[in-house]
Amino acid sequence: MTTANKEVWFVTGSQHLYGPKVLEEVAGNSQALAAGLNESQKLPVKVVYKDTVKSSAEIHQVCQQANSDKNCIGLILWMHTFSPAKMWIAGLNELRKPWLHLHTQFNAGLPWGDINMNYMNTHQAAHGDREFGFIGTRMRKERKVVVGHWQRPEVLEQLNGWCRAAMGWAESQSxxxxxxxxxxxxxxxxxxxxxxxxxxxxxxxxxxxxxxxxxxxxxxxxxxxxxxxxxxxxxxxxxxxxxxxxxxxxxxxxxxxxxxxxxxxxxxxxxxxxxxxxxxxxxxxxxxxxxxxxxxxxxxxxxxxxxxxxxxxxxxxxxxxxxxxxxxxxxxxxxxxxxxxxxxxxxxxxxxxxxxxxxxxxxxxxxxxxxxxxxxxxxxxxxxxxxxxxxxxxxxxxxxxxxxxxxxxxxxxxxxxxxxxxxxxxxxxxxxxxxxxxxxxxxxxxxxxxxxxxxxxxxxxxxxxxxxxxxxxxxxxxxxxxxxxxxxxxxxxxxxxxxx
Known part of the structure; x- marks a missing residue:
């Protein structure tokens, strides 16, 4: 039983449209989310944060890297903001590792007294993930879809189960x-x-x-x-x-x-x-x-x-x-x-x-x-x-x-x-x-x-x-x-x- 070195990569999608300040916040939230999954101790493998992907070239590159990394058994993909899905076509076509679409957002609740359009544009997985979901369906890609705030026990349990299935799939390959x-x-x-x-x-x-x-x-x-x-x-x-x-x-x-x-x-x-x-x-x-x-x-x-x-x-x-x-x-x-x-x-x-x-x-x-x-x-x-x-x-x-x-x-x-x-x-x-x-x-x-x-x-x-x-x-x-x-x-x- 040698799965100690197995990893699931956490990849967040966005785009350059939002500018460096928003992308910095996206990256910080994504790092915190990946760290939170590890700290929960609910997953059987290590979650490895990867830099936010903002273009077709970056998406294609991370998919290629995942394919060639023997310790990577799968990817968790999340659209923190809107990530135009045509950017994902080349990468998803080449990706050979299983992937999970996590439909969540960083904050559980909305800051009703302070919410403005900047907040809306930064935290828009509600429709960013729908754009990404379409391309997965359009390309007829098998994937797991998990919905809910990432700290909820039922979401962690679903992530745990999928990671275990990915462990079994990686074992089956060798x-x-x-x-x-x-x-x-x-x-x-x-x-x-x-x-x-x-x-x-x-x-x-x-x-x-x-x-x-x-x-x-x-x-x-x-x-x-x-x-x-x-x-x-x-x-x-x-x-x-x-x-x-x-x-x-x-x-x-x-x-x-x-x-x-x-x-x-x-x-x-x-x-x-x-x-x-x-x-x-x-x-x-x-x-x-x-x-x-x-x-x-x-x-x-x-x-x-x-x-x-x-x-x-x-x-x-x-x-x-x-x-x-x-x-x-x-x-x-x-x-x-x-x-x-x-x-x-x-x-x-x-x-x-x-x-x-x-x-x-x-x-x-x-x-x-x-x-x-x-x-x-x-x-x-x-x-x-x-x-x-x-x-x-x-x-x-x-x-x-x-x-x-x-x-x-x-x-x-x-x-x-x-x-x-x-x-x-x-x-x-x-x-x-x-x-x-x-x-x-x-x-x-x-x-x-x-x-x-x-x-x-x-x-x-x-x-x-x-x-x-x-x-x-x-x-x-x-x-x-x-x-x-x-x-x-x-x-x-x-x-x-x-x-x-």
């Missing part, structure tokens, strides 16, 4: 996903066009044989694996029987080598997300359970059965949500609890659920795994903490990508599950299971998702806008008739958007 083995045989939704994904999202997907990974795992020394066991014993609940059992310790040592070997392989290759498949484990001691869970907790993305799209999205959403309360995990809708009161979904997977979503300290246990390589596999057991969350599914529609979001409320299980040897999350989908599941199926959502309590729906929508891909949201307002119409409209729009 992300590399490694596939250990291939996809699960005959499964449709985990397939997809990797070239199209790289064009749309920027991330690369690389495939390696299991022998390549096995060599990395086998290079891990017994001393390093034993040291890793000490970490396990400190961080998780573990029974005395497991601690004393030689066979369990041997399985834990193998799992430690899997974790360390996979991490070294990924770090050496610059990979931040990975997939594997229970059908393809030749040369490994088993399907990584605890190893995968711990790698996800460290920030790596993961997708089971070769699901590279979800693996990439897990990593992207971990970057977007870092520093916020709540975790992020690979997830699967596994089974239902349909009762007389409310219908619920029990989410889980064979082994791989991230402990960042755990309600309390996970238990480390060793249980038999019966799919793929049949052997005993260490894994962490826990239930997810209650509270609002989202399930996100990136899917390949053949001619475009769609990102599907379902808002859910996670709840505590009504009873213990002593015979369930995997981690799980219990949630109630919005607006209810009947509508949510039908909507998910109509939209073509996958059975794999990214489950997060740190990332919001709006952040995912902002990310999708940056990528120029479709977003479908299932929430309290969803009904099937309207959703089916939305899907048809979207199909027509995104088909036409691609051109001939």
């Amino acid at each position: 992300l590399k996903v490694v596939r250990f083995g291939d996809n699960m045989r005959n499964v449709a939704v985990t397939e997809g066009d990797k070239v199209a994904a790289q064009i749309a999202f920027g991330y690369e997907v690389h495939a390696y044989g299991l022998n390549d990974l096995a060599d990395s795992v086998n290079d891990i020394s017994d001393a390093d694996a034993n040291a890793q066991l000490d970490t396990y014993f400190q961080e998780y609940e573990i029974s005395e029987d497991t601690l004393k059992d030689d066979y369990a310790r041997e399985r834990l040592l193998k799992e430690a080598k899997l974790e360390l070997g996979m991490q070294k392989f990924m770090d050496d290759g610059g990979f931040s997300a990975f997939t594997n498949c229970f059908e393809n484990l030749a040369g490994l001691s088993g399907l990584p359970g605890l190893a995968t869970q711990r790698l996800m907790a460290k920030g790596y993305g993961y997708g089971a059965e070769g699901d590279w799209k979800t693996a990439a999205m897990v990593r992207i959403m971990k970057v977007m949500g870092q520093g916020r309360e709540g975790g992020c995990s690979f997830m699967e809708d596994y089974t239902y609890n349909m009762t007389d009161t409310v219908d619920q979904v029990l989410g889980a997977h064979m082994l791989e659920v991230c402990p960042s979503i755990a309600a309390k300290k996970p238990r480390l246990e060793v249980h038999h795994h019966t799919i793929g390589v049949k052997c005993d596999v260490p894994r962490l057991l826990f239930s997810a903490k209650p509270g609002p969350a989202i399930n996100v599914s990136p899917i390949d529609m053949g001619n475009r990508f769609r990102i599907l979001v379902n808002e859910v409320d996670a709840v505590n299980p009504p009873d213990n599950t002593p015979n369930l040897p995997v981690a799980s999350a219990l949630w109630e989908p919005k607006p209810n299971l009947k509508t949510a599941a039908a909507a998910w199926i109509h939209a073509g959502g996958a059975h794999h998702t990214v489950y997060s309590q740190a990332v919001t729906t709006e952040m995912v929508e902002d990310f999708a806008d940056m990528a120029g891909v479709e977003t479908v949201v299932i929430d309290d307002d969803t009904n099937i008739r309207s959703l089916k119409s939305e899907l048809r409209y979207n199909a027509a729009y995104y088909h036409l958007k691609q051109g001939v």
Whole structure:
């Protein structure tokens, strides 16, 4: 998680018409506004003030600089005065970083007793931003528009969310996903066009044989694996029987080598997300359970059965949500609890659920795994903490990508599950299971998702806008008739958007 050096540039638009005195005030207010955003400590990245742009040449130059600056992940643009929008055409045409249009003004209230035309001309974002807004729409530029005084909590929260989406977009541009083995045989939704994904999202997907990974795992020394066991014993609940059992310790040592070997392989290759498949484990001691869970907790993305799209999205959403309360995990809708009161979904997977979503300290246990390589596999057991969350599914529609979001409320299980040897999350989908599941199926959502309590729906929508891909949201307002119409409209729009 390396976003400490990431920046969002704050650029104010004006023009030479107003003269040096007004432009000096504009610059001072803009510096104070950018400093105020930083001092609020509500944004996840540093806001960097840039000089007021007053001409086409200055606008074009700052856009070029933003494109080439590796730490700049986006721009916040604000028109303090009137900034004739034709000046912005060349710069916006060249700008490749996401941008947010902040429609605000420096002072919250008007000085009724002193207001004059000089004040009106200096503080005229009310129509300066409308002129700028027109050119963004006329040029069909995707951007975020945030309206309100810049010190208001709701405005800061929207800026925070957009900055996080920009962090995810920046990560997506440099992300590399490694596939250990291939996809699960005959499964449709985990397939997809990797070239199209790289064009749309920027991330690369690389495939390696299991022998390549096995060599990395086998290079891990017994001393390093034993040291890793000490970490396990400190961080998780573990029974005395497991601690004393030689066979369990041997399985834990193998799992430690899997974790360390996979991490070294990924770090050496610059990979931040990975997939594997229970059908393809030749040369490994088993399907990584605890190893995968711990790698996800460290920030790596993961997708089971070769699901590279979800693996990439897990990593992207971990970057977007870092520093916020709540975790992020690979997830699967596994089974239902349909009762007389409310219908619920029990989410889980064979082994791989991230402990960042755990309600309390996970238990480390060793249980038999019966799919793929049949052997005993260490894994962490826990239930997810209650509270609002989202399930996100990136899917390949053949001619475009769609990102599907379902808002859910996670709840505590009504009873213990002593015979369930995997981690799980219990949630109630919005607006209810009947509508949510039908909507998910109509939209073509996958059975794999990214489950997060740190990332919001709006952040995912902002990310999708940056990528120029479709977003479908299932929430309290969803009904099937309207959703089916939305899907048809979207199909027509995104088909036409691609051109001939």
